[in-house]
Amino acid sequence: MNVRLLLLLSPVVFSAMAEAQVENSPLAPLFECREIADDVERLSCLDAAVDSLRGDTDSGEIVAVNSAQIEAAEEATFGLTLSGFNLPGIPHLAIPSLSSESLDLDATEEDASSSEINVIRNEEGDIQRIENLPVQSADTNAVNRVVIVLQNGQVWRQIDSVRVLINHREPQNEMTVTIRKTGIGSLFMRLNNRGRWFRVERVD
Numbered sequence: 792m793n794v795r796l797l798l799l800l801s802p803v804v805f806s807a808m809a810e811a812q813v814e815n816s817p818l819a820p821l822f823e824c825r826e827i828a829d830d831v832e833r834l835s836c837l838d839a840a841v842d843s844l845r846g847d848t849d850s851g852e853i854v855a856v857n858s859a860q861i862e863a864a865e866e867a868t869f870g871l872t873l874s875g876f877n878l879p880g881i882p883h884l885a886i887p888s889l890s891s892e893s894l895d896l897d898a899t900e901e902d903a904s905s906s907e908i909n910v911i912r913n914e915e916g917d918i919q920r921i922e923n924l925p926v927q928s929a930d931t932n933a934v935n936r937v938v939i940v941l942q943n944g945q946v947w948r949q950i951d952s953v954r955v956l957i958n959h960r961e962p963q964n965e966m967t968v969t970i971r972k973t974g975i976g977s978l979f980m981r982l983n984n985r986g987r988w989f990r991v992e993r994v995d
Contacts, residue, residue, distance in 0.1 A: 817844065817853050866910060869918050870947070870970065870978055870993030906967070919972050922984070926966035929957050929982065937989065939968060939980065946995035947980060953989040955982065 816822075820843065824836035847853040911920035925942040932938050937949040937957065942964070949955065970980050970991070979988040 817847065820844075862910075865918055866921065867943075869921060870945070870991075920969065921971075922969045923967045924970065926963055926968060926982075928963050929966060931957070937991075939991075941968070944995070945993060947991045948994050949980075949989050950992050951990040953987055955989050956986065957982070 820840035821837065824833055824840055827833040827836055844853065848855060906923055908924060909922040910918060911922070913919050924945075926939060927942045928940045930938055932948070937955045939947045941947070947968075947970070966983055968980050968982055969984055970978060971988075972978055978991050978993070980991045981988045
């Protein structure tokens with residue numbers, strides 16, 4: 792089944808999408824009805840479009856999601872390669888950063904000011920950085936590369952030769968990591984917002 796997604800948006804964003812007449816959107820019939828000048832014809836058109844939309848949602852052909860769910864899905868899959876994955880019929884939306892400050896993602900000595908998980912997005916809404924992710928375990932593998940298991944279940948592995956020091960006297964469940972993406976798509980991690988950045992890949 793070709794499932795389409797219906798994005799639940801604020802009135803301001805909804806209006807902007809309506810004016811843009813998003814092609815192949817499941818909302819396109821509603822947008823088209825708005826252009827009908829005659830009140831009776833417009834209401835009849837809207838009733839028919841809503842009935843059709845309800846039928847598609849009842850059958851599961853259209854699934855309604857909101858922007859918060861999309862953000863959560865993007866954060867959960869950050870670092871994974873999902874070939875061919877997209878949100879059909881939905882324009883890419885610029886989602887405001889959760890950070891109150893603009894950070895230089897190429898800097899090497901910046902420090903997070905909060906212990907809370909912080910998601911930084913660029914102007915296009917793409918995740919560029921996630922700060923203060925809590926660690927479940929941190930260790931090295933047989934080839935002396937760091938392997939980090941996060942408390943959310945994600946597993947990350949070092950793929951460069953940077954020497955990373957793990958303080959085994961510190962409770963690992965009190966550690967955090969920050970992960971950032973570079974302009975060429977590489978991912979780098981740093982332990983406890985200090986020390987050196989090292990290149991990583993997500994393996995689970």
